[in-house]
Amino acid sequence: MIRFGILATAVVTSLLMLINPVSANDELLARLTLPKGYELNYFAKNVENARQLAVSSSGVVYVGSRKAGKVYALIDHNQDGVADRQIVLAQGLNMPSGLAFNQGDLYVAEVHRIIRFKNIDKQLTKPTFEVVFDKLPTARHHGWKFIRFADNGELLVPVGVPCNVCAEDEKYGRIFSLNLESKKLTTIAQGVRNSVGFDINPQSGALWFSDNGRDMMGDDIPPDEINRVSFDGEHFGFPYVHGGSVLDPEFGKGKTLADMQKYTAPKLALQAHVAPLGIHFYRGKQFAKVMHNRLFVAEHGSWNRSEKVGYRVMMATIKEGEITAYEPFISGFLDKEQTLGRPVAFAELADGSLLVSDDFANAIYRVRYNNK
Template sequence: MKTWLLASAATLALTMASSAQTQDIPDNMEKLQGMQSTGTSMDFQTIEQSGEYADQLKRNLEQVELPNGFKIELYAVVPDARHIANGPQGVATFVGTRKQNVWVVTDRDKNRVADEVKEFAPSINFTIPNGVCFSDDGFLYIAEQNRVLVLPAAEFFYESPDVAVGVVTPQGELVPESEESFNHTARVCRIGPDDRLYISLGQPYNVPPKEKEDLYAEVGIGGIISMNRDGSGREVYATGVRNSVGIDFDPNSGNLWFTDNQVDGMGDDIPPGEINMASQKGQNFGFPWYGGGSVRTEEYKGEEIPADVVIPQAEMTAHAADLGLDFYNGTSFPQKYRGGIFSAQHGSWNRTDPVGARIMFTPLNEDGTAGEPEPFAEGWLTDSGEYIGRPVDVAVMKDGSLLVSDDLAGALYRISYEN
C-alpha cells in the first residue's frame, strides 16, 4: 500500500498539495491543509427530521409499488439529495448535491431512521459537490464540478466545521477552465479494485461540435478517467460516453459498469438509455456517432464509426434519465437480487409523456453479462404525469437494505425486505 495511505490525517493534509497548488485556493483551504482552525462557527446548518414536511413525504411513499416482501420508508430529509456514499464503518452516510452542500446523515440509535442531518465541512466552499465516494480504508473523495478533494477519516471527524482535507485535483484542472459548463458537470466517482480513483466527465453538449473531438479525447471529457488516489498518473479509461452519472465495479469480475444518458430531441422513443460494461482500459462506447444504442446522431451520421465501439449491455427506456447504480452485495434481499444491479431513473424532461422516476433492477447472467432490466420500485411519477419524487442514486447499506436519494423531494428512502 502506498506510503501516503498509511500516513496520519495530519501528515496527509500537510503533504497532499504542493505550495504551487495552494497559491490560488481560498484561505480556508490553506488553513485546513495546515491543520489550522478557520474560525467557522460551530452553529452550522442542520435539517429538521420531523414535522409536516416529513409526514407528507411518508404519505407520498404509500404510492410506491415494490415486489412482495419489500417496504420503503423515509430514512432522512436531505435537501437536494444526489449521490450517496455510505461510510465503510457504518457510522455515517454522506450525500452530495448539485449546489454547494455536502450533507452527513447519522442514525445514532440504529433504528434504521436518521436522527441527524447536517452540513458537512462548512469551512470549505464546494461547487457542485455531486460525486462522493469512499475508499475501503475510510477516505472520502468529493468530485466537484472542476476539483477533487479527499477527506481522511471523514466518517469520524464530521462533528467539527473544520476537517483535514487534501487536494487530489486542484480547482480548474479536472477539465480545462474553457470547458467548465453549467451542463452535465455533476461528477460521480468510485475507487476501483486496482485502488485507483475513477471519475466520469460528462461533456456539456447535447451533441458536441466536431472541433471539440481531439480535446475531449485527450482530457477524457465525454468519458471516464482514472488516477492514483493522490491525483498522479491520470489516464483516460473509457471514451464515447455522453454523460454518465452512475458508475460501479462488479465485485466479482472487477469490470466497470456505468449508465449513460443519451441524446435529447430525437423523438419520444429514441434513442435508448444505456447500461454499459468496460472490461479494459481504452474502450469506446460509441458517442457521438451513436446517440444511444444503435441510433445514429444527425450530426455524425456521415462520419465513419470507430471499428472498436462497444455496444451497451442493456438498453433502457428512452429519456428515462438513468443515473446512479450500485451492485447489490448484501444478503438480506432474496437470492434473485444478489450480485445484480440496482439503478435509478430520474425521469424524463424531453418526452411528450414522461417516463422513469423509478428504481430498476438488472440481473447478471452466469457469464457476467446483463440480463433483462425490470422495474423494482415505481410510483414517484403519478398517472397524471406529476412527479412526486425523482430518484437519483442508490446505495447498499451494511445491513443489506437499499438507500434511494431523491433530489426533488429532498430525501433519502430506505428499502428493506421482510420474509
C-alpha cells in the same frame, strides 16, 4: 482493466440539526410500490438535492448534492433505520454531487476538482477539507460527477461532454482513472456522453456504467444505455453512434454499418430519455436470495419528452455478462405527468438494507426485505 474493491475559497460551515420526524402515513410513500415482501421508509427527509451516497464503516451516511452545493452527514444514533441528525459538512461548493470513501477519508467531486475530508467520522462538528486534484475541466454542463475507488487505490472520475452533442477534445466524454499521487489521468472508457453512475460486478470484476443519450432527436430516439467495460480505453460511440444503432444526424454522416461496429454497443439499450443515473450491484444478504448480484438502476426521468418516462428504480438480472431481464423495483414517483420524486443513487447499510437518494423529494429512502 481496473477492478474495484471499492482551505479553499468557499466558506465552510457546519450545521448540526434535528431531522424532521418521519411520518408513517406520508403521501409519497403510500404511492410507491415494490415487489412483495419489500417495504420502504424514509431514512432521512429535508436533505436538499440529495445525490450520491457513501457509508462509512461506523455507519455514517454521507450525501452529495448538485444544485444545493452542499455535503451532508446523516447519523442514525439508535440504529432504528431512521437518521436522527444531519450535519452540513460544507456549502457553497461547485456541484459536489459525487462522493467516495477511502481509508477513513471522504472524497468529494466538484465540477473542477476533487477535495478530501480527512478522518471525517471523527471531525463531523469541525470539518475541514483539502484540495487533492484541481485539473478537471470547469464546464458545468454535464460537469457534475459520480466517483468510486478502484482496487489499486485510484479514483474513477467521469467527465461528461459540455453540450447536448459535440465532438470535444480528450478532456471530455470519458471515464478516467486518477492516480492521486502522480495526478495522472488514464482513460478507462471513451465515447461516453454523460455517465453519472457505475459499479463493479462482484462476480466478474467488470465495470458497468450508465450513460445518458443525447436530446433533441424526438421522443423515442436515441436509447439511453447500460454499458460494460471490457478493456481500458474502450469506445462506446458518442458522438457518432448512439445506443449502438442510431447514427447521429450530424456527426454520424457518411458512416456505414461497418463503422458502427467499431464502437461497443450497450449491454442494454433503454427507452430514450429515462435518464439512468446511479447503478448498484446488490451485495448484501438482507434481501431475498434471488436479489443477490442484481443490478439496480435509478431512472431519474425525462425532462424534454412530450410524455414523461423513467422516474423509477429498475433491476437487471445479469448472467454470463448479459442482461437477461429488466424489471421494476420501485414505481410510483410519477403520477400521470406529475413528478413526485426522482431517484438518483444507491448505498447499502451494514444490515443489507438499501438506501436510495431522491434529489426532487429531497429524501433518502431505506428499503428492507420482510419475508413475513
